[in-house]
Amino acid sequence: MNAIGMFGLGVMGANLALNMANQGEKVAVYNYTSDLTDAFQEKHPHENITAYYELADFIQSLEKPRKIFLMVTAGTVVDSVIESLVPLLDQGDIIMDGGNSNFQDSNRRYHDLKEKGFHFIGVGVSGGEEGALNGPALMPSGDKAAYQHVAPILEKIAAQVDGKPCCSYLGKEGAGHYVKMVHNGIEYADMQLITEAYQFLRERLGLDVHEIAAIFTEWNKGELESYLMEITADILTRVDEETNQPMVDVILDKSEQKGTGKWTSQNALDMGVPLTIVTESVFMRFLSNVKEERMTAEKELAGPDSLLEQADKDEWIELVRQALFMGKISTYAQGFYQYKQASEQYGWDLQLDDIALIFRGGCIIRAGILNEISSAFQADKTLSNLFLSPYFKTILNTYQNAMRKVVIKGMETGLALPCFNASLVYYDGYRSGKSGANLIQAQRDYFGAHTLERIDKEGHVHIEW
Ligand SMILES: NC(=O)C1=CN([C@@H]2O[C@H](COP(=O)(O)OP(=O)(O)OC[C@H]3O[C@@H](n4cnc5c(N)ncnc54)[C@H](OP(=O)(O)O)[C@@H]3O)[C@@H](O)[C@H]2O)C=CC1
Ligand SMILES: O=C(CO)[C@H](O)[C@H](O)COP(=O)(O)O
Numbered sequence: 001m002n003a004i005g006m007f008g009l010g011v012m013g014a015n016l017a018l019n020m021a022n023q024g025e026k027v028a029v030y031n032y033t034s035d036l037t038d039a040f041q042e043k044h045p046h047e048n049i050t051a052y053y054e055l056a057d058f059i060q061s062l063e064k065p066r067k068i069f070l071m072v073t074a075g076t077v078v079d080s081v082i083e084s085l086v087p088l089l090d091q092g093d094i095i096m097d098g099g100n101s102n103f104q105d106s107n108r109r110y111h112d113l114k115e116k117g118f119h120f121i122g123v124g125v126s127g128g129e130e131g132a133l134n135g136p137a138l139m140p141s142g143d144k145a146a147y148q149h150v151a152p153i154l155e156k157i158a159a160q161v162d163g164k165p166c167c168s169y170l171g172k173e174g175a176g177h178y179v180k181m182v183h184n185g186i187e188y189a190d191m192q193l194i195t196e197a198y199q200f201l202r203e204r205l206g207l208d209v210h211e212i213a214a215i216f217t218e219w220n221k222g223e224l225e226s227y228l229m230e231i232t233a234d235i236l237t238r239v240d241e242e243t244n245q246p247m248v249d250v251i252l253d254k255s256e257q258k259g260t261g262k263w264t265s266q267n268a269l270d271m272g273v274p275l276t277i278v279t280e281s282v283f284m285r286f287l288s289n290v291k292e293e294r295m296t297a298e299k300e301l302a303g304p305d306s307l308l309e310q311a312d313k314d315e316w317i318e319l320v321r322q323a324l325f326m327g328k329i330s331t332y333a334q335g336f337y338q339y340k341q342a343s344e345q346y347g348w349d350l351q352l353d354d355i356a357l358i359f360r361g362g363c364i365i366r367a368g369i370l371n372e373i374s375s376a377f378q379a380d381k382t383l384s385n386l387f388l389s390p391y392f393k394t395i396l397n398t399y400q401n402a403m404r405k406v407v408i409k410g411m412e413t414g415l416a417l418p419c420f421n422a423s424l425v426y427y428d429g430y431r432s433g434k435s436g437a438n439l440i441q442a443q444r445d446y447f448g449a450h451t452l453e454r455i456d457k458e459g460h461v462h463i464e465w
Helices: 011-022 034-043 055-060 076-088 103-115 128-134 144-157 175-204 209-219 227-237 260-271 276-288 291-300 313-346 352-358 369-379 390-412 418-430 437-448
Strands: 004-007 027-030 049-052 067-070 094-097 119-126 137-141
Touching: 004 011, 004 055, 011 027, 011 034, 011 049, 011 128, 011 144, 027 034, 027 055, 034 049, 049 055, 055 076, 067 076, 067 144, 076 094, 076 103, 094 103, 094 144, 103 119, 103 175, 119 128, 119 144, 119 175, 137 144, 137 175, 137 352, 175 209, 175 227, 175 260, 175 276, 175 313, 175 390, 175 418, 209 227, 209 313, 260 276, 260 313, 276 313, 276 418, 313 352, 313 369, 313 390, 313 418, 352 369, 369 390, 390 418
Parallel strands: 004 027, 004 067, 027 049, 067 094, 094 119
Antiparallel strands: 119 137
């Protein structure tokens, strides 16, 4: 009998199946069309893997309770696959979905399957092709008792950091896919922040790609240590063999997306959470796509004349490093604040320190900063915003000066730095004991008699303007 079944042999499914098999598990594999199954068998023959061409045979080969891991295109495909599986299952069998599914779909699937006597475990998976094979970060959720059946396999195939698996039970329903969704939002913001640092260094300080690659490699040894920093340095060293140009210069500047960053921002709006940095990064992807309009506007619309002249390069490089780290801290502060709000609003009891531990290995946003984030939430379980933890507060109190200088210089010289700017705006807004919202309340009450609260009395009142 096989310990687990992998449904879907695309990029991720194939590599996860191999990972499971390499860890000594007997794995049954199945794909909707036979072409991928044939290709998989030919490319990756493995003593622990058996391929099946009939769905019923695939299901019958599994130990009970059956554990089936779906790694298929997110959306309606997951529903149609579940529909095809259900008649073949027994009560208590477990379906896991490892795709980038919308957490609301996972909530629905969890309850639908529970009603029918089956278990649904949504598993956020991060790490791409390489991570899937050698150790991804896994974010599982669903019934805790059902999770215990799959935990030995999931925790074995996950990345391991300091002897701990980057996988732990996160909560009920689709909490795991929720955590993955916000992870991807943070991923978008992280990428945009690095891009803004790169643009500043290249277009305002006049550094070439190789100099910037060397700077990023150096930064990657300190506070900014992260997978995205590392791969960006690597990307910048690559030369296109056809043109002999830096590879980055021959890539069209229109960025695509599959939608998880947008979902994160949509959910932040639904919950009333200020997720400004991720949202700016989503908007910048949209703006990048109107390439032709941007090319026209470049000729039509005026900007400032000034470039950064006679700059002290070393001083500016350090300012950009500090600004980038502040942007990163702010992104995580907003993302983890969103987790905290979601946990309360959806009743999931998310453990923020555990989430940070999961992200330390295997996933795209893995970074040194996650140890400090985990420690901050471990030290104070009620911490509402990372900005107020002793470690991050000390850094922000210093680095905010650098961020101001970089943002101002970007504005003066006409370089859009939306995520750097959003980070500073959030910082200044958050540290303002007095906001301008009293005037907004007055305006609302003036034109619409919406009522307002006074600082000196209880309750809502309307003022006769
Ligand atoms: N690539 C990545 O880096 C990551 C991807 N993910 C997520 O993992 C999931 C899979 O991604 P990935 O492996 O990259 O995708 P691929 O495109 O490589 O594979 C898609 C899989 O879905 C199957 N599929 C598509 N349509 C159907 C259908 N109608 N019925 C049954 N099966 C179907 C395909 O089978 P067939 O050949 O028969 O069409 C194939 O096995 C997605 O949700 C993705 O967002 C998560 C983390 C990282
Ligand atoms: O889930 C992932 C990693 O964690 C994918 O790489 C991510 O979905 C890529 O997103 P997009 O295509 O929207 O940039």
